[in-house]
Amino acid sequence: TQLLEQSPQFLSIQEGENLTVYCNSSSVFSSLQWYRQEPGEGPVLLVTVVTGGEVKKLKRLTFQFGDARKDSSLHITAAQPGDTGLYLCAGVGGTSYGKLTFGQGTILTVHP
Amino acid sequence: DTGVSQDPRHKITKRGQNVTFRCDPISEHNRLYWYRQTLGQGPEFLTYFQNEAQLEKSRLLSDRFSAERPKGSFSTLEIQRTEQGDSAMYLCASSLVPFSGAFFGQGTRLTVV
Numbered sequence: 001t002q003l004l005e006q007s008p009q010f011l012s013i014q015e016g017e018n019l020t021v022y023c024n025s026s027s028v029f030s031s032l033q034w035y036r037q038e039p040g041e042g043p044v045l046l047v048t049v050v051t052g053g054e055v056k057k058l059k060r061l062t063f064q065f066g067d068a069r070k071d072s073s074l075h076i077t078a079a080q081p082g083d084t085g086l087y088l089c090a091g092v093g094g095t096s097y098g099k100l101t102f103g104q105g106t107i108l109t110v111h112p
Numbered sequence: 113d114t115g116v117s118q119d120p121r122h123k124i125t126k127r128g129q130n131v132t133f134r135c136d137p138i139s140e141h142n143r144l145y146w147y148r149q150t151l152g153q154g155p156e157f158l159t160y161f162q163n164e165a166q167l168e169k170s171r172l173l174s175d176r177f178s179a180e181r182p183k184g185s186f187s188t189l190e191i192q193r194t195e196q197g198d199s200a201m202y203l204c205a206s207s208l209v210p211f212s213g214a215f216f217g218q219g220t221r222l223t224v225v
Contacts, residue, residue, distance in 0.1 A: 006154075030211075031211060031212070033213050033214070035216075040218075040221075041218055041219070042116075042203050042205070042216030042217050042218050042219050043155070043203075043205075043216050044216070045213040045214065048212055048213045086152070088154050088155070090154075090214075092211045098211075099145075099157060099160055099167070099168055100145060100157070100160075100205075100207075100211070100214055101157060102147070102154035102155045102156075102157070104154045105152070105153060107152055
């Protein structure tokens with residue numbers, strides 16, 4: 001069984017602060033994704049990383065895939081209230097044809 | 113194509129009744145997933161299809177749950193003899209293979225009373 005552990009589970013910060021969310025596993029993934037979900041809606045794909053050591057930037061969000069393809073991080077610079085939501089990491093197993101497994105999520109609240 | 117659509121958005125049912133949910137994936141996507149999610153938690157894997165073939169079903173899933181994807185297009189998820197513990201958001205997603213990211217519908221919120 002491939003498990004993804006996210007930390008922290010809850011994060012409450014003030015507008016303008018920086019934050020990092022971590023996603024760790026003992027298993028190797030062929031690719032890893034980050035999603036953001038708002039209450040009552042389905043998750044929305046933010047990014048996919050596939051190469052060990054890969055770094056991708058999406059405006060104030062920076063995503064990194066670990067060299068061994070077992071872990072990932074999401075860093076948000078100068079958080080805004082609109083960043084509030086549930087952040088989920090998910091991985092596809094050892095081949096790109098495997099099932100998609102999610103972490104338990106990080107609930108981020110950014111206070112104005 | 114406007115994305116993944118799920119129907120209904122909300123379902124309230126009495127304990128013991130059967131319910132069926134429908135998912136229409138993005139048309140060119142050959143992979144379709146079903147997940148269950150409770151408040152503040154990550155989606156829990158239920159099952160997934162590649163075209164019409166069901167490739168894996170969660171061992172946590174009881175025999176009351178069944179899913180189909182006839183002709184590799186839309187999919188249905190049926191829950192028989194619903195229990196209060198089945199109350200959750202049921203999410204459907206689709207993707208291409210090789211995988212590059214999943215696209216989710218808005219979910220079906222099930223409440224068993």
